[in-house]
Amino acid sequence: MSAREEALAILLNPDPATKADAARHLYARLGGDAIQAVAAGNAAVPDVPGLSADDCAAPLRLTAAQQAAMPGRPERPHLVPAKQVPSRSPFTLEGRAALLHAICHIEFNAINLALDACWRFAGMPVAFYLDWLRVASEEALHFSLLRDHLRTLGHDYGDFDAHDGLWSMCEKTSDDILARMALVPRTLEARGLDATPLIQDKLTRAGDLEAVGILDIILRDEVGHVAIGNRWFHRLCQQRGVDAVNLYPELVRRYEAPRLRPPFNEAARKAAGFTDDELAFLLGVD
Secondary structure, three states, X not given: OOHHHHHHHHHHOOOHHHHHHHHHHHHHOOOHHHHHHHHXXXXXXXXXXXXXXXXXXXXOOOOHHHHHOOOOOOOOOOEOOHHHOOOOOOOOHHHHHHXXXXXXXXXXXXXXXXXXXXXXXXXXOHHHHHHHHHHHHHHHHXXXXXXXXXXXXXXXXXXXXXXXXXXXXXXXOOOOHHHHHHHHHHHHOOHHHHHHHHHHHHHHHHOOHHHHHHHHHHHHHHHHHHHHHHHHHHHHHHHHOOOHHHHHHHHHHHOOOOOOOOOOOHHHHHHOOOOHHHHHHHHOOO
């Protein structure tokens, strides 16, 4: 199988632990030289087994069985509308477990989102697929760290209800890579840049420094993930001859994406590649 076909197979796997392990293994074996080249921003990427020019160009089609299994996920957690997910205080053991479960669920979905970007969109440069396989690998690490910690609190992934907002936007943008880059990594996932320091403050006051340390890792990596989304969004805008700042609110309206609300982590967003004009739009500045 090509690396993109492997990404699809991992995406369809419903077992969280197996999915996470497979996502990390796939990225790790692609080849250090190529990964280093992409990380350094080099235009020339060495040959990568499973990501030849033909592999990247080939459209992949789902069978009926694959479509029915999309995305691969366990029977639990039970998925409910976002407004029906109860809010709990992190200053109780049960409430803290529920909060960490919600973040764990986000990270599980983020594995799926990155794998979906890799298999679904053909004809992109090798660096695009390596970027999203890297994201899948790092999201898999985040999920595993959170799940292990959740177990120390007497719970496991699946014990609390969750919502499906991230995957719903993934489905909405399945027909347009530009909309996907605009509205998943740099909109929904970028929320984590803003929310994580606030959550860390609560967990610090609750005395869960282990969780705070895990969120340090997640925040560090998420800056890079959002930067990847920003980079490909801007590159695609240039290729299509459209203005990124003007297009973004149009895509928000067209796909009914949430309008983000402050407070914003401006330092993290700048580190992730948001321009001053883009931050001004978020802040409502004319």
